Amino acid sequence: MLPKFDVLTDEQIDKIHKNSLKILQEIGVEFSYDPAIEVFKKHGQRVEGHRVFLDPDFVENMVEKAPAQFTLHARNPKHNLICGGKNIMYMPGYGAPFVYDADGGKRDATMEDYNNFVKLAGASKNLHMTGGTVVEPSDVEDEIRHLKMAYSHIINSDKCFMGSSSGYEHARDCIELTAVLHGGLDVIKEKPALICLVNSVTPLKYDDRMLGGLMAYAEAGQPMVIASLVMAGSTGPATLAGAMSLQNAEVLAGITLTQCINPGTPVVYGSTSAVTDMSTGSLSIGNPENALFTSASAQFARFYGVPCRGGGGLTDAKTVDAQAGYESMMVLFAASTTGVNFVLHTAGILQYYMAMSYEKFMVDDEIAGMVLRYLKGFDTDSDEKMAYDVIETVGPGGHFLTQKHTRKNFKTEFFRPALSDRQSFDGWSKDSLDTNQRAKLKWQEVLASYTPPELDPAIKEKVEAFIEKRSKELLK
Missing domain, CATH: 3.20.20.480 (Trimethylamine methyltransferase-like)
Known part of the structure; x- marks a missing residue:
């Protein structure tokens, strides 16, 4: 995976973070659900009606408890x-x-x-x-x-x-x-x-x-x-x-x-x-x-x-x-x-x-x-990927179309579209379908050929029994 890039500087992160904490502490957030209000009260946060004012240190300590992945x-x-x-x-x-x-x-x-x-x-x-x-x-x-x-x-x-x-x-x-x-x-x-x-x-x-x-x-x-x-x-x-x-x-x-x-x-x-x-x-x-x-x-x-x-x-x-x-x-x-x-x-x-x-x-x-x-991104982890040998074999003025290296690697290296049209103009003009039309044919084809993975019959029976029971209770 490629490295990720940032759009904010460390200083900007710090400013927005502190501004957010100030909003939480001085303006507060409304929680219109009594059980949630009780949770905040038990944790010592200031509550006025349904508005909760959160202490900055408390917020930071709580957020640290959430897992990174x-x-x-x-x-x-x-x-x-x-x-x-x-x-x-x-x-x-x-x-x-x-x-x-x-x-x-x-x-x-x-x-x-x-x-x-x-x-x-x-x-x-x-x-x-x-x-x-x-x-x-x-x-x-x-x-x-x-x-x-x-x-x-x-x-x-x-x-x-x-x-x-x-x-x-x-x-x-x-x-x-x-x-x-x-x-x-x-x-x-x-x-x-x-x-x-x-x-x-x-x-x-x-x-x-x-x-x-x-x-x-x-x-x-x-x-x-x-x-x-x-x-x-x-x-x-x-x-x-x-x-x-x-x-x-x-x-x-x-x-x-x-x-x-x-x-x-x-x-x-x-x-x-x-x-x-x-x-x-x-x-x-x-x-x-x-x-x-x-x-x-x-x-x-x-x-x-x-x-x-x-x-x-x-x-x-x-x-x-x-x-x-x-x-x-x-x-x-x-x-x-x-x-x-x-x-x-x-x-x-x-x-x-x-x-x-x-x-x-x-x-x-x-x-x-x-x-x-x-x-x-790029894979440079092997001689195969660096391709020196095949470059040496082909040499100046040659081509790589018939090389075993090409047949071996293009399927894993090249993106192969399922929808995009890469034909020449003459090839495309035989049907002249635009992207919208091709996409319509494609989703119909996928649905027609798709077989859902099998679910264990015993589990399926339990799932359906649960749904039937709850449906009857909810529709009373």
């Missing part, structure tokens, strides 16, 4: 993932309510879409996880949606996946369901197998739904991403340093709570911060400021000694066009080269988190493969 266990051990260090994890988009079709149509996402995107992630060689709420399935009742989504990840792939953080009960359901899959709550407490996303409500608030999920995961020892989305110019200051200070304060507050509940709980420092488009008032994520927030967040995560979440194939585009490509590559590349470990929204996202696209998914999967190849 952790292993997330899949039902297939070959898909276990190490989160932290130089490791990187790619996964699909998250939380989009709509699906945009190749012909420009827009519709509500369904459970069929959910299953399809999980299968595409399961089939991908570039995505390491199947993600979490890949879309919001509108045709499933809210009360049991989390169960249906978790079942989709379990049955359609054997990679790691994310659980619901939508309240204590839903979070607990996902934790217990994962425990069934892995052999018990004690097993997954020792070997974490589920991760969730907990978002603050900017500025300076955590709601009861997210806090309930946070407490459930912390109690069970399951990892979580603690994330902030500052919209610079609307929900946060219009200066990058000010917005970063606000984001950092919110993330530190969330991490502090997890360590108060269960010291050593794995956490990921999360950022989705970007800017407000001041001409429309909407969020904009396909921009250099987003890339800077992401890069700075990776640096802050290293400063605090925890893994980082950020970036992805992010764009404000509404279709799979040039804008979608150049914005997505910029943000994903920035995340990948500055040290982000947990890359949510790697594939499929259009229009600032509002929609998923099958065609965009395939384009982003190709981009992810290109970036992963770039990150491998």
